[in-house]
Amino acid sequence: MKKTILLSILAVAVTAGCTSSETRKRASGNFDYLEVTEAQMLKVPDDLKRPPLSNRYELPEAQSPHKILGSDVLIDSPRLVLPLVNGSHVEEGSEKATVLFDQIDDSKPLDTTIWDTVLGYLEVNNIAVESFDRENNTLVTDWVISRKNIDSSWYEFNEEVTEQARKFKLTVDVAPHGRTAKLNVENVAFVDENGDSQLANISPFELRENEVNFLNYIIQEYDFGIRLAQNERIALIRDGFQSELGFNPDGDAAFVVDAAYENAWPRLLLVLRKMGFDVIDLDQSSGLMFLKYNGEDRPWYSGIFSDEKLDLDKVNYRLLVQAVGDKTAVTFKDSDNKAFEVKQATNLFTVFSEYMAEENLDI
Missing domain, CATH: 3.30.310.170 (Outer membrane protein assembly factor BamC)
Structure with missing residues (x-):
């Protein structure tokens, strides 16, 4: 009896070890539909009348250049922009990594506050700036290096780390009245762990994840800056x-x-x-x-x-x-x-x- 229980525990552990976090994000199971070929048109003898045909159930061609089929289909929740800052919000239905800020502090222009936050975040995280066009409100970062642990089996005690590099383009669009501004983040370059440029091959899901994650870090920095300024102001007033x-x-x-x-x-x-x-x-x-x-x-x-x-x-x-x-x-x-x-x-x-x-x- 004890031997049976031990073997069951080991079997569960081995099964869990074979399932990586990356695998759990993707569809699994039977992908027989990938082998299905298009059915031939109905053959009608020459002496018979062809029945009327309808394209009612015809599937449209996919608009995306990526073939997202089988295990390439992601089933985890998409990354969401987190408007944590007081007065911030997102555009309903927008698929871009974009957040809108409303003017809260009148001591300086809204776009200046946003760019001060962006540059402060880049400096703290040692991210260089490739180009900054303040007049047109655009900034392109230098390479942003990310490190990720490779999933290994439960019985392996060594961890391998891969490095990937990305560049982001940030754009600030200020409303004509100057009281609202939109900050957008776009992933413009990507190099994988082998040093190959892979931006064209990134799935829309991964591309959005890259952009939204970077945007959310900036939003957190913006929120921290506002709370810090408020606390300093409160302390000053109380003194x-x-x-x-x-x-x-x-x-x-x-x-x-x-x-x-x-x-x-x-x-x-x-x-x-x-x-x-x-x-x-x-x-x-x-x-x-x-x-x-x-x-x-x-x-x-x-x-x-x-x-x-x-x-x-x-x-x-x-x-x-x-x-x-x-x-x-x-x-x-x-x-x-x-x-x-x-x-x-x-x-x-x-x-x-x-x-x-x-x-x-x-x-």
Whole structure:
């Protein structure tokens, strides 16, 4: 009995060892249909009338130059483009290795962001650039070397590695409005492990796999870059900014924050809440906030150690936020859109600057 079980286990192991990962990707079984020849036309004697013929079930000629028959038929799932980046998506029904990006960061043009990502990925992975036409938004890589282990039987302990080389052409197509761009990857050259050029002989399935895999690596790099930039920006905003009394571009008394507009804006939302303002409405594109003052959000014991408080009526106010170079001007106004006088702004500045500079500000 034990001997029978042992032999069964060995038989299963040998069978599994004979099935490679490459074999499992392809159709298997009976391929007798490859030996079938076309049937001859019906022969009708001369003295009989030929019946009407129909081409209803006639199979069209294959459009692909590749004869994909028998074991050449791949049965595993095709490679899919993975639009991991916020604002990215794929074209429905497209067979190309293409992804579309929407503009998320307005600090620089979308095509510049894409090319910075591509060049960064190539540099990190030591992939040289054969040509780069920035004006026409096209780039051709140098040889991209891939290494693959050759499948061996389960009882063989040595592993053989083969090397293949590919070149890719990347194209960026920017929409006329500049807010969406399409990145396409095309495999333009392929050399097998024997050093022979085989691009013309690659099946459409393998060609798509090559292109989509390379594109997905770039998408991952794009996503990593966005998340890294967001984390750095969040850390910068939480650390706080210094500010000083000054004037806005219109000459009104204002608080000049030592931060770029896109960083000062979200920080202001935290500061205003701590100062006791509720934001009723806001429009970041125009730099306007509509506020209501409800009283400063300070602990009950803070008045024991400090006399600082806001001398403001609990009514509605307005806030004008303006970019001034690499700094930001914040102007407090009353409900009639009249800017605070210098004295009134000065009385407000101490509390404002304290919260604006406070690290890890929490609401």
